[in-house]
């Protein structure tokens with residue numbers, strides 16, 4: 274007989290976050306829940322990043338197969354690098370929701386990352402991070418949006434760059450904001466749990482990830498910038514989350530659900546930020562066009578101020594604009610004739626990808642050897658280097674824990690002017706160890722060890738046969754007409 278399942282996603286939550294909250298009595302419900310059930314570490318994907326890990330969770334496939342490596346992918350086309358913005362449509366593998374729907378299971382999915390644009394399921398779907406705005410269609414079926422906004426009129430969606438709003442805000446105000454959002458989601462969850470008889474119900478909370486990025490030093494007592502008075506302010510959020518979880522799980526239990534809580538990755542302090550492309554530039558492995566227009570750099574700075582940009586753009590235009598500008602930058606900044614390599618970095622994890630323009634194995638090996646011998650403050654910077662399966666001349670660079678590679682695009686200065694490749698960041702960054710907790714009704718089941726193994730247990734509990742399968746597809750780039758249109762719009766807005 275199949276079991277009804279409630280899945281709760283807590284983005285980026287790890288035991289090093291939860292334990293201080295549990296030990297200090299801020300999460301009494303969860304403490305009891307853990308004690309009665311069973312729990313462990315859930316390994317994330319490589320890279321341990323939100324869209325990648327949640328896609329593995331939904332498809333049962335590792336990133337090498339579903340090819341969602343972040344919020345955007347970099348590919349080498351005709352010797353030139355191009356970037357692609359990824360959305361739910363970029364995932365061509367079957368999701369467990371497709372299979373559950375085919376088997377007539379009623380499912381409800383709230384706020385799972387990379388589920389925008391929404392897609393058909395046998396039930397309701399509210400898209401998760403990132404969603405451009407409440408003006409666009411972010412629910413399936415489409416008309417559920419009206420019902421949602423009637424129930425929660427000030428419902429807030431998670432846009433790319435939403436976390437940046439925290440900058441300059443007081444801790445109390447950040448907490449108030451995130452508490453408001455988790456309260457909205459809890460209200461929606463309780464409303465929908467009452468509305469229909471579901472087989473599988475999933476609610477995801479993104480707020481934990483955004484909070485931990487910006488306020489890691491308040492949680493981590495060993496952080497050099499930790500102030501003891503800040504801990505209780507942040508703990509207040511986790512205490513409210515505990516209360517919301519207790520309400521959701523109690524309601525679900527009354528309706529016969531078993532509960533699984535998971536996260537997509539963990540968190541840790543950032544020990545070192547490595548500006549990979551600055552280093553490559555200094556070593557002469559990356560050659561930059563000196564005549565790169567300074568207004569292109571200033572445009573990039575504006576473009577990466579995404580919350581501001583989002584105010585002006587419709588859904589398609591937002592994605593296409595970011596995509597187009599990054600591609601313009603890659604095209605005009607990199608001297609492809611003289612460069613050997615460019616590093617695709619991601620400032621939240623310790624994984625980067627080196628894209629080689631050269632086919633010369635000795636040249637590639639020399640760069641990889643140089644990278645491998647990097648030392649910072651007496652520590653080896655890189656843990657391992659692996660050739661990416663199925664990709665020409667792309668190598669996955671795994672940095673030491675807490676070391677992140679940044680600098681795909683310039684921040685305060687064009688990357689080739691940055692004098693020091695090594696620096697410090699206050700932000701919390703991703704770690705591979707997430708959490709998994711089963712409630713007492715699932716105590717006799719084996720805990721999944723990797724995030725891409727979780728679908729197997731969901732499908733087993735639902736009595737639906739499941740074999741992960743699928744291939745990725747390459748999404749098409751911009752047409753010349755679209756590029757022109759976007760450029761004209763940007764000019765109109767004063768961006769160019």
Ligand SMILES: [Zn+2]
Nearest residue numbers: 284285323537
């Ligand atoms: Zn995440």
